Amino acid sequence: MNAWNPGGQPPYDPRAGHRPQPGPYAPPPPHGPYPPPPPNGGHPPRIPHPYGPQPYPPHPGPPVPPGPFRRLWLRIGPIHTARRVFKPSRPGIVDDALVARVQKIRTLVGLGAVVWLSVAYKVAQSVGDIADDRLSQSWNSVLMLSVTFPVAVGVLLVLAAPSARRELLRRAGRCFGAIVALVAAVAVFPAAVLSGFVDGRFATSPAMAVVTYGTTVLTFLWVVPFMFWGIGLALVHVFRTADIHETVPPLLAMALVWEMTLVDLFTGAYAGVPGPLRVLLVLGAPVSVTAVGLWELRRLRAHYGIVVRDMLMRQPG
Structure with a gap:
């Protein structure tokens, strides 16, 4: 027994036919304590593509910045301008995606019910009449809201703390600006007709004719999308009154x-609809909007700690 033969085994001489005797420990397995690895590194066998080797997809590069015309359109385009004018943007404002989703679902369901009943009971003669009626009702809602909003701001100024009235007026300034922008956009059409601009009164020469009609076309192409998009955003965001407080909308x-x-x-709306359905049409919108509004107020209080009395900006005590 020595350092090279710790087990005390006799030396192994293959010429003499000696066999090594097993020591106190069994020889280790050829692959250690773990089972031998499967072929191909443990991966499933690769099946060749029936159409030969395929190239790898190209690696996505950095995003390409928009060109100058795209940047200009994003800045002064009618839809993007309407979003800047009619969507609230006060710093720190609470924007609940679930509330917005429920409001859109309620609006789509209500619109679908009105269209179906109008067609089923011949309240409107065509789809165009239904669209005109919905547009007229939306514009009437905008006008009614334009009258209601100043009254609501006046009530808030009376009830709010004296030190907070200037802040309330500052927050309400953007709301008044949205109202003025929408009314001005709608007033473009009668102003263009009454001034004779559309009839070519100012087209006294070929150059002025090109300027006049080109300006008319460009104005209408910009004003029409801005007006329609603005009416929708003004009703959804209630003339961006969340800039005043989240509970105002x-x-x-x-x-x-x-x-x-x-x-x-x-005004006798839905006169051609039977009594029970007429009651459903007339009361469906206010009841559903009231239910969504109360749920939104409750969600603001429960999830964000925002209550109605906070809009008065009075110190507790």
Whole structure:
């Protein structure tokens, strides 16, 4: 036994026919304590593509910045301008995606019900008449909201703390600006007709004719999308009154929808629809909007700690 033969085994001489005797420990397996690896490194066998080797997809490079015309369009385009004008943008404002989704679903369901009943009971003669009626009702809602909003701001100024009135007026300034922008966009058409601009009154020479008609076409191509997109955003965001406080839009929406219900009752809306369905049409919108508004106020209080009395900016005590 020595350092080279710790087990005390006799030397192994293959010429003498000696066999090594097993020591106190069994020889280790050829692959250690783990089973031998499967072929191909443990991966499933690769099946060749029936159409030969295929190239790898190209690696996506860095995003390409928009060109100068695209940047100009993003800055002054009608839809992007309408979003900047009619969507609230106060720093720190709460924007709940679930509330916005529920409002859109309620609007689409209500619109679908009105269209179906209008077609089923011949309230409107064609799809164009339905579209004109919905557009007229949307514009009437905008006008009613334009009248209701200053009254609501006046009430807030009376109830708010004196030290907070200047801040309330500053926040309401963008809301008034959105109202003025929408009214001005709609006023472009009658102003162009009454001034004779559309009739070519100022086209006194070939050059002036090109300038006049080119300006008319470009103006209408910009104003029409801005006006339609602005009406939709103004009603969805209630003239961006969330810039004042997050609880103002649901409160104003509930007030507006009940005002429009009174207008429908006095003007005899849905006269050709049977009694029960007419009641459903007249009361469906205010009841659903009120339910969504109350749910939104509750969600603001439960998830964000925002309550109605906070809009008055009074110190507790």
